[in-house]
Amino acid sequence: MILYDDPISGNGYKVRLAMAQLGVDCELIEVDILKGETRTPKFLRLNPNGKIPTLLLDDGRALSESNAILYYLASGSPLWPDDLYGQADVLRWMNFEQYSHEPYVAVARFMLHQPDPPDPAVLAEKQERGYAALDVMDGHLKSHEFFAAGRYSIADIALYAYTHVADEGGFDLGKYDAVNRWLESVRGRPGYVPMAPAD
Numbered sequence: 001m002i003l004y005d006d007p008i009s010g011n012g013y014k015v016r017l018a019m020a021q022l023g024v025d026c027e028l029i030e031v032d033i034l035k036g037e038t039r040t041p042k043f044l045r046l047n048p049n050g051k052i053p054t055l056l057l058d059d060g061r062a063l064s065e066s067n068a069i070l071y072y073l074a075s076g077s078p079l080w081p082d083d084l085y086g087q088a089d090v091l092r093w094m095n096f097e098q099y100s101h102e103p104y105v106a107v108a109r110f111m112l113h114q115p116d117p118p119d120p121a122v123l124a125e126k127q128e129r130g131y132a133a134l135d136v137m138d139g140h141l142k143s144h145e146f147f148a149a150g151r152y153s154i155a156d157i158a159l160y161a162y163t164h165v166a167d168e169g170g171f172d173l174g175k176y177d178a179v180n181r182w183l184e185s186v187r188g189r190p191g192y193v194p195m196a197p198a199d
Helices: 010-022 041-046 066-074 084-111 120-141 154-163 177-187
Strands: 002-005 027-030 054-056 062-064
Touching: 002 010, 010 066, 010 084, 010 154, 041 054, 062 066, 066 084, 066 154, 084 120, 084 154, 120 154, 120 177, 154 177
Parallel strands: 002 027
Antiparallel strands: 002 054, 054 062
16 A cells, blocks of 8 residues: 655544554655645546545555545454444544544644744634634543543544644643543554654
């Protein structure tokens, strides 16, 4: 398999972390999104949506969208529950990550690492909604070790990616004791690999 990815992408990091923890070998081809390398005709033939990560399977088929790739990799492994409710619980948190977390925590991080300063009002809105997501996560983790199905899963990987670098988006995680305990737990799991810094 070949993974097309940008090292600073949290969405790509989800896939790299899952692969490392599952012991999946994969060739990595770095694609610089800031230089428009996902908009070239060659890349668009691979993924018409022009985004990373994109996983090229051994049979020539391509798979995009980070959470779809996580499911493909994790199905049948300890990172994916066996029971139907547990699977739905994992998907619930992965949808939360895509709709209530990533658009704010990740986008604030992206805005603060651009050459031009961000619009203060837009950044403030992203951070306000990002904190709302972190509040939900901390509340859940006060009574749960992991996010779904009573076990470590791809839901944790999906949420870990941008949460553990939330400070790069201007977020202060100091008050989130449960989130910080969970972050430390994820970092201590076998096969853990770090994410490339944004700078």
